[in-house]
Amino acid sequence: MGAQIPTVAMLKEFRDFILKGNMLDLAVAVIIAAAFGKVITEFTAVLIKTITAFTPSTEVGAVYIGKVDIGPLINSLISLLIVGFALFIVVKAYTTAKKRFEAPAAAAAAATPEDVKLLTEIRDLLKAQQGKA
Secondary structure (H helix, E strand, O other): OOOOOOOHHHHHHHHHHHHOOHHHHHHHHHHHHHHHHHHHHHHHHHHHHHHHHOOOOOOOOOOEOOEOOOHHHHHHHHHHHHHHHHHHHHHHHHHHHHHHHHHHHHHHOOOOOHHHHHHHHHHHHHHHHHHHO
């Protein structure tokens, strides 16, 4: 059986699937968790190095007594901030695009402007006066 060419219905279905938001929420959660996991790993490494700096044992990695390297922890924190900001931009663009797709429905339900309401009231009053005369 050959590859099936996507139809318009399939593309609309895919668009609806993408715009649900559940998939985006899951993707953001996985990416943030991965970045946060790196921060926790580096924090643990720094904590272990700090503990071994005050003990005679130096078996954990290449630790020098009295020197604790917190560079990797700072690196991972900066990476977490960058990843978080990049995801914020992606989610912001997603919500903007979603609002544009949903804009026609919202425009139909928009409130009537004040001048149109006033003209409608005047018309109704004129009709009521003509009915009395």
